[in-house]
Each structure stands twice: as C-alpha cells, then as structure tokens.
Amino acid sequence: MRVDELPVDERIKRIIRERGIEELYPPQAEALMSGVLEGKNLVLAIPTASGKTLVSEIVMVNKLLREGGKAVYLVPLKALAEEKYREFKEWEVLGLRVAATTGDYDSTDEWLGRYDVIIATAEKFDSLLRHGSNWIEDVKLVVADEVHLIGSYDRGATLEMILSHMLGKAQILALSATVGNAEELAEWLDAALVMSDWRPVQLRKGVFHIGQLFWEDGGIDRYPENWESLAIDAVKKGKQALVFVNTRRSAEKEALSLSSKIARLLTKPETRQLDELVSSIEDNPTTEKLKRALRGGVAFHHAGLSRAERTMIEDAFRSKLIKVIVATPTLAAGVNTPAFRVIIRDTKRYAGFGWTDIPVLEIQQMMGRAGRPKYDKVGEAIIVARTEEPRRLMEKYIHGKPEKLFSMLANEQAFRSQILALVTNFRIGNFRELVSFLERTFYAHQRRDIASLEYKAKNVVYFLIENGFIDMDMNDRFMPLPFGKRSSQLYIDPLTAKKFKDAFPKLENNPNPFGIFQLIASTPDMATLNARRREMEDYLDLAYEMEDKLYTNIPYYEDSRFQGFLGQIKTAKVLLDWINEVPETRIYETYNIDPGDLYRILELADWLMYSLIELYRLFEPEEDVLNYLRDLHLRLRHGVREELLELVKLPNIGRKRARALYNAGFRSQEDIMRAKVRDLLEVEGIGMKVVEGLFRHFGVEMPKGAKKDSKKAEKARKGTLDAFLK
Ligand code: ADP
Structure with a gap:
C-alpha cells in the first residue's frame, strides 16, 4: 500500500514521505486497515525493525489531530524513552507537543498536561496514575511498546495493571514481539490482531558447530573451528557483528579476545577515530578494559557500564566505527542496534540454582537484530552449539515456536x-x-x-x-489510611514500608548511617549486592563489629536469611564508603562491582531514603531525627561527608570538586563568594566554566580581567605533576 492511499490527514503523509518512505510494509498496511484508525484496539505482533513504531506514530498523530486529547507511549526502559522522544519530536511541526518522563515516582507532574504525546516508562506511568494527575482523563490512546513484557516476572504486573485500568477508557495499541499466544492477548484487550513474520530484511538462520555452519535451508558453510571466525569474517566482508553471551565477564573476555584479531582489519582513519573515542571515556577498572577492546574496534556492552558509555557504544556501532559488540542479552531488549550478523554464543544462563535454557522468545529477539535495513539484503543469525547438540538448537530456537505469555500479576x-x-x-x-x-x-x-x-x-x-x-x-x-496512601504514592512495596515503620522506634534511639543503610538494603525494593562465599566471613565480622548500630539481630548461620543478610551488610558498607568520600575506583575494586552497579545502588538508595523520610514524617517525627535523616539523604545523594553539604549545593560542584575546594580553604558558600577568580582557578578540577556558573548562581558580575587570570592559572597548572600525569 502506498503512503498516499492512507486514509489520514495529508500533513501526516507529507511527513512520512519526507522521511523517504513512499510504500508501507505489508504488515503495516494490514495494521492500519484493521480499524485502528477508527479507534479499534489493536495487537500488532511482528518482528523487531519491521516498522511498528511508524504504525504507532500514524495512529497517534491521526487521533490527536482529529480528536485532540493525549496519547501515552509506554516503554520498558529509560533509554528507549529517549530514543522515541527524538523520533517523535519530528511531529511537533504539526503543532503537537512531545514530552518524555521517566524518573521521580513521587510527583503528579502536572506540567505534562501541556503536552500531547507523553512517553513514559510503565513504572512512571503507573505512579502517575496513582497520583491521580489531572491530565490522565484526557488520555485517548495508550501505546504499549514491547507488551510481551507482561510475561516478565518482576515488571509484567505493572504493565498489566496499567492496561486493565485504561481498558475501556482509552484506545489501546499493543506492540509485541512474536509470542505463542498473541490471540489470547488480543481477546483480553478486545483488539484486532495483526501477526506476521514478514521482515524488511530477509533473515537467514543457522547453527554453528566446530567449524561447520548448518543453515536452516540445508546449506553448509565451513569456517575455522572457533566461533570467533564468524565475527572476524563479517568484518572482513565490511560488515558488523553482534555477539550475545550470558555473563558480563564473558562479554569482556570475548570482546578483548576479538579486539586483538579485528584490530588488524581496521583502516588508519578508523584507528585514529577509535583512539579519539577512547580518550573521551572516564577512567575506572571497567572502562580500562573497554578502552583496550575499543582500540581494536570491539566493545562489550552490559549493565555494569554507565548509561553514557552504553549510549556512546550504541552510537558508534550505528555509525559503523565499532565493528563488533559483545553483549549480554539486555542489549536485545534495548535500543535499535542492528548488525549484519548476530552470533548467539550462549543459549543457557545461570538462574539462581542452576543453568536454564534462555526462552525462545528472547533468543528470537536477539536473532531479530540481524540485518541492517538499507545496507543488507539478508541478515544472518547464528547460534553457536558449544555443549549442545546442534540439531536440538535448530529445532528449539529456529523451527520452534516462542513461549506463551503468562500473567505475572499474582507474583x-x-x-x-x-x-x-x-x-x-x-x-x-x-x-x-x-x-x-x-x-x-x-x-x-x-x-x-x-x-x-x-x-x-x-x-x-x-x-x-x-x-x-x-x-x-x-x-x-475499605478505609485507606495515610500510611497506606503514602506508601502507594511513593511507589514502594508495602513490605518495604512495613520494614521502615517497624524500625522507626529503634532508629529514633540510635540514628546512624550504617543501621539505616542496612535497613534500606534489607527491603525488597533494593538491588542488594551478593556476598560471595569467600567474603562471607569478613562481612560477618563487620556485622558483629557494628552490631550496636543495627536495628535488627544478626541471623544465625542456619537461618535461611543468613546469606541475604551478609549481602545487606556488604551493600550498607558500600553506601557508607560512598558518603565517606572513598573514591569510586576504590569502591569498584574493593567490592568487585562495576560502575553501573554502584550507580543502580545509589539511585535506589536515594529513592528509598526519600521514602523512609516521607513515611517517618507521618508518625509524629522528632525534629532533630528528621533533620538528621535529611542531611544523611543529601550526603547519600552527593557522596560526601557532612562538612561538604553546603558546597555540593552549588551548581556543577560534585563530591570531587567540593572536596578540592574545601581542602583549599573554601569551606562555605560565603568563602567562595568572596574569593578571587584566580584563587578558585588554582583548585584542582575548577575551570573557567565552573567559576562562571558559580558567579551566575550568586548573581555577581565576573570581575574584569578574570578571563586573563584564568589563562595564567591554567598555564601555571600545566607545569605541575598532576597536569603531566594526565
Ligand atoms: P520496530 O519498531 O518494529 O522495531 P521501527 O519502527 O524502528 O521498527 O522501524 C525500523 C526502521 O524501518 C526505521 O528506520 C524506520 O524508519 C524504517 N521503516 C519503517 N517503515 C518503513 C517503510 N514502510 N519503508 C521503509 N522504511 C521503513
């Protein structure tokens, strides 16, 4: 079907044609003719990259132009919210306004009322529903991207509840990967169902076993024995490869190994560009490995990296500078990063008590990343048989049907x-x-x-x-009580709220960071670290050392909670180090964690600390305890000792700069306001931009000649050992 023939506003067609799209893909045409443009609900279950987003854009904009109101687009990840935001912004030329919202679960976000298209993570939208934001009434359409996540153990219930709330109140467009029971989903949503295996780029699938590549169509290719040859071969062909492995450590190991081989295939300009990329990355033990891999045109990608680093890798892959990414499966569910060849090295993963098969649905999503539209005629998805029988893998993952979705509501x-x-x-x-x-x-x-x-x-x-x-x-x-209402708005598990409430009397008697952090780490909302076997004794010793600071008893060794408890002690210790200004790098090394882990712990602890304070306020709080908690919260947010709290409130002053200023004698905002620009610039990490920001913050004019001073100061610093070592 031609875009011209679409029964929608001319302006919509014009924008699509401006993107260079004249013809709709067959499943897109089928979807758009299913009644969805007239307001019927639709489940669209087609492979990744076959144009689901465009369908949803047309449905959204058509609806908003015709009827007004709002459309909400639900995504599973923050990174996806950003990706969609960039794409949907294009529609603003038609007078529609687009907003994305992800963090802060304790807000009504009334500002969103001014927008027409609102992109949100499911959790964020759920929290907005709970807060009863006024604009929710205007929502006429909900698009649920990756709706198959209804079957996800920890996230499925949220999505299911949102749809249960909105069903009948707004039109629903559910976008799904191919699943075993799409009909059932469509029935529930009273929706039309469009299902198809059609893909814009043909997909060829096969299984690799010790040098032999068995294609699903019966063909056999021969390669050197090691699966790495598949990735190297793709690069030799001028293409890219995406490798999926099951653990972070294997992602790093395989990336480094491939890097040494692929480095030889790079051109001089590529090597230079990669060096530039490397020099833009912050230093820590994880990025040290990443940098080594990147020099050879290879990256690893996993949840231990910071979000900025992951985005950088995805961008450099899309621009073809990075040739191979070795990733954990999180990438398959993330932003769009197609490659000519997808290699799946592992089909099993460790889940709690042993190795289990990765579900067909997930493997198929990984395979779906093969083939770059516009660049490749065919994409190749290859599963590596290492310990498995190749025929079994072919049957299960290539010829097999994906699993059914099961409701996780009753989790x-x-x-x-x-x-x-x-x-x-x-x-x-x-x-x-x-x-x-x-x-x-x-x-x-x-x-x-x-x-x-x-x-x-x-x-x-x-x-x-x-x-x-x-x-x-x-x-x-039922009579909602304030404690219940607030717990729900704070978007925490009632069990977390109960643990907090039970601990308040003890906390009031003995407020201290370690006790509070262990309490936070003991809640089901925290991503608590695991204590490894060889660490267990150390953390038990620490627990006894700190026993009088804890609000709970140390469980006995036989107690099923024992191991979990030691993990909580470890997590509390990480947080304690953080607020005592232990450098990040030392934290990564001491606890054997990645930057992404620390980031996640801090983010969750920040939210739980906020919730703890909010709940404490409901129970006749003691003013000094409340103030103590608020200060501790700020220390947690900034990773500083108490004496720096005043400085970190300033713009662009984080824990490192605040410490440097303090040690140089600038101990209060007043000290800084009175300081000479020149003296500030002498401080490690303080440049002209930061100083300008400070002056702006204080509402003070920069003294004349300050810029000249800054040059001098920088020159002076160039001769120092620090500058040299950089
Ligand atoms: P999905 O959401 O199904 O994963 P996308 O909507 O992201 O897939 O589409 C993948 C790519 O295909 C995008 O770059 C999009 O612009 C392009 N695309 C979508 N529909 C068409 C079409 N009809 N013709 C050509 N390109 C298209």
Whole structure:
C-alpha cells in the first residue's frame, strides 16, 4: 500500500514521505486497515525493525489531530524513552507537543498536561496514575511498546495493571514481539490482531558447530573451528557483528579476545577515530578494559557500564566505527542496534540454582537484530552449539515456536503493591469491588479462575489491614489510611514500608548511617549486592563489629536469611564508603562491582531514603531525627561527608570538586563568594566554566580581567605533576 492511499490527514503523509518512505510494509498496511484508525484496539505482533513504531506514530498523530486529547507511549526502559522522544519530536511541526518522563515516582507532574504525546516508562506511568494527575482523563490512546513484557516476572504486573485500568477508557495499541499466544492477548484487550513474520530484511538462520555452519535451508558453510571466525569474517566482508553471551565477564573476555584479531582489519582513519573515542571515556577498572577492546574496534556492552558509555557504544556501532559488540542479552531488549550478523554464543544462563535454557522468545529477539535495513539484503543469525547438540538448537530456537505469555500479576510482591494502590489510590471501596476489578485483568482472562485470585487478594488485604495500610469499617468498606496512601504514592512495596515503620522506634534511639543503610538494603525494593562465599566471613565480622548500630539481630548461620543478610551488610558498607568520600575506583575494586552497579545502588538508595523520610514524617517525627535523616539523604545523594553539604549545593560542584575546594580553604558558600577568580582557578578540577556558573548562581558580575587570570592559572597548572600525569 502506498503512503498516499492512507486514509489520514495529508500533513501526516507529507511527513512520512519526507522521511523517504513512499510504500508501507505489508504488515503495516494490514495494521492500519484493521480499524485502528477508527479507534479499534489493536495487537500488532511482528518482528523487531519491521516498522511498528511508524504504525504507532500514524495512529497517534491521526487521533490527536482529529480528536485532540493525549496519547501515552509506554516503554520498558529509560533509554528507549529517549530514543522515541527524538523520533517523535519530528511531529511537533504539526503543532503537537512531545514530552518524555521517566524518573521521580513521587510527583503528579502536572506540567505534562501541556503536552500531547507523553512517553513514559510503565513504572512512571503507573505512579502517575496513582497520583491521580489531572491530565490522565484526557488520555485517548495508550501505546504499549514491547507488551510481551507482561510475561516478565518482576515488571509484567505493572504493565498489566496499567492496561486493565485504561481498558475501556482509552484506545489501546499493543506492540509485541512474536509470542505463542498473541490471540489470547488480543481477546483480553478486545483488539484486532495483526501477526506476521514478514521482515524488511530477509533473515537467514543457522547453527554453528566446530567449524561447520548448518543453515536452516540445508546449506553448509565451513569456517575455522572457533566461533570467533564468524565475527572476524563479517568484518572482513565490511560488515558488523553482534555477539550475545550470558555473563558480563564473558562479554569482556570475548570482546578483548576479538579486539586483538579485528584490530588488524581496521583502516588508519578508523584507528585514529577509535583512539579519539577512547580518550573521551572516564577512567575506572571497567572502562580500562573497554578502552583496550575499543582500540581494536570491539566493545562489550552490559549493565555494569554507565548509561553514557552504553549510549556512546550504541552510537558508534550505528555509525559503523565499532565493528563488533559483545553483549549480554539486555542489549536485545534495548535500543535499535542492528548488525549484519548476530552470533548467539550462549543459549543457557545461570538462574539462581542452576543453568536454564534462555526462552525462545528472547533468543528470537536477539536473532531479530540481524540485518541492517538499507545496507543488507539478508541478515544472518547464528547460534553457536558449544555443549549442545546442534540439531536440538535448530529445532528449539529456529523451527520452534516462542513461549506463551503468562500473567505475572499474582507474583506476591507486585500483587501486594497493586492491591494497596487499588484501595488507596483508585477508590476501590470493598472486597467485592476489588474482585470485580481483578476480573478485568489478563490473569483472570487467561486462567479463568477467579477463585484463586480472590484467595490471594484476601491474604493481601489481611496483611494490609494488620499493618496499618488500610482499615475496614463496620460495613466492610475499605478505609485507606495515610500510611497506606503514602506508601502507594511513593511507589514502594508495602513490605518495604512495613520494614521502615517497624524500625522507626529503634532508629529514633540510635540514628546512624550504617543501621539505616542496612535497613534500606534489607527491603525488597533494593538491588542488594551478593556476598560471595569467600567474603562471607569478613562481612560477618563487620556485622558483629557494628552490631550496636543495627536495628535488627544478626541471623544465625542456619537461618535461611543468613546469606541475604551478609549481602545487606556488604551493600550498607558500600553506601557508607560512598558518603565517606572513598573514591569510586576504590569502591569498584574493593567490592568487585562495576560502575553501573554502584550507580543502580545509589539511585535506589536515594529513592528509598526519600521514602523512609516521607513515611517517618507521618508518625509524629522528632525534629532533630528528621533533620538528621535529611542531611544523611543529601550526603547519600552527593557522596560526601557532612562538612561538604553546603558546597555540593552549588551548581556543577560534585563530591570531587567540593572536596578540592574545601581542602583549599573554601569551606562555605560565603568563602567562595568572596574569593578571587584566580584563587578558585588554582583548585584542582575548577575551570573557567565552573567559576562562571558559580558567579551566575550568586548573581555577581565576573570581575574584569578574570578571563586573563584564568589563562595564567591554567598555564601555571600545566607545569605541575598532576597536569603531566594526565
Ligand atoms: P520496530 O519498531 O518494529 O522495531 P521501527 O519502527 O524502528 O521498527 O522501524 C525500523 C526502521 O524501518 C526505521 O528506520 C524506520 O524508519 C524504517 N521503516 C519503517 N517503515 C518503513 C517503510 N514502510 N519503508 C521503509 N522504511 C521503513
């Protein structure tokens, strides 16, 4: 179907044609003719990169131009929100306004009311629903990207609840990878279903086994024995490869190994550009390895890297500077990074107690990354058989069907939190109403067994009443209590809130960072680190050393909580180091963690610390304890000792610069306001930009001649040992 023939506003067609798209792909045409343009719900289950986004753009813009209101586009990851934001911005020429929102779960974000297209992570939108933002009423369309994540253990329930809330109130467009039971999903959503295997770039799949590559069509190619030859061969052909492995450490190891071989294939300008890229990366033990790999045109990509580094790698791969990425599977679910050849080195992963097969759905998503539209006629996806029988892999992953999706609503943690929200934020008045809401969920639709759901819900309601989240009056009507309402808005697990509440009396008697951090680490909302076997004794010693600071007893060795507890002690110690200004690099080395891990711990601890304070405020707080907690929160946010709290409030002053200023004698904002520009510039890490920012912040004019001073100071610094070592 030609774009011209689309029954939508001319302006929409013009913008699509300006992108160079004249003809719609067959599944796109089918989707757009399914009734979705007239307001019918749609489940669109087609492979990655076959143009789902364009369909959703057309549906959104068409709807907004015709009917006004708002469209919400749900994504699973922050990085995807940014990617979509950049793409959708293009529609602003039609007078629509686009916004993306991801962090801060305790806000109504009324500012979003001014926007027409709102891109949000599912968790963020769920929190906005709970806060009852005014603009939610105007939402006419919800697009759920990657809706197959309904089957994800820890995130599925959120997406399912959002759709249950919005079903009937807004049009729903659900975008999915190919799954085993798309029909069931479509039935639940009362939606048309468009399903197809059609891809813009043909996909050829095969299994590699000790030098032999068996294609699904029966062809056999021969290569050197090691699977690495597949990646090297792709680069020799002037193409790129994406390798999936199952652990961070193998990603790093394989990237380094490939790098030494691929370096030889690079041109001089490429080597130079890669060197430039390398020099822009911050130093730490993880990036040290990354830099070595990058010099040979290879990168690893995993959750241990910072987001900035991951984005940098994705961009450099898309621009073809990086030839091979060795990634953990998180990349397959992330932003668009297609490659000519996808090599799947591992089809098993370690899950708690042993090795399990990676689901077909996930392997197919990895394979779907093969083939770059516009550059490749065919993409190749190759699974490496290392310990497995090649035929089994072919049957399971290449000829096999992806798994069915199962509702994860009744997962205990998610269910607790969702039921609390229904009572405190969504005005569910009694148990009967609760059950009738639950009947609208995918869980009820799929299991057709409302009795078991009712039973589970009853247990949760008892738990919520027992612990003061909600109450029930004489007529069995639910009464939301402030503690419940606030816990739900803070978007924390009720169990986390309960742990906090139980600890308040002890905390009031003995407020201290280690106790508070261990408490935070003991909640189900925290990404607590694991204590490795050889570390266990050290952390047990530490726990005993700090016993009088803890708000909980040290469990016995036989206790099932013992190992988890040591992980909490380890996590608390990391946070303690952080607020005592231990340099990041030392933290990575001491605890054997990556920058991405530290970042995630800090982000979660920040949110939980905020929640702890907010909940404490509900229980007749003592003013000095409250102030203590607020200071500790700031220390946690900035990673500093108390004496730097005043300085880190200044613009562009983080923990390093604040420490340098303090040590140079600038101990308060007042000291800085009075300082000479020249003296400030003498301080390590303080350049002209920072000084200008400070002056602007204080509302003071820069003294004349300051720029000249700055040159002198920089010159002076050039002769120092520090400058030399840089
Ligand atoms: P998906 O969302 O299914 O993963 P995308 O919507 O990101 O896929 O599409 C992948 C690429 O294909 C994008 O660069 C997009 O511009 C392009 N594309 C989409 N539809 C068409 C089309 N009909 N003709 C040519 N290119 C298209």
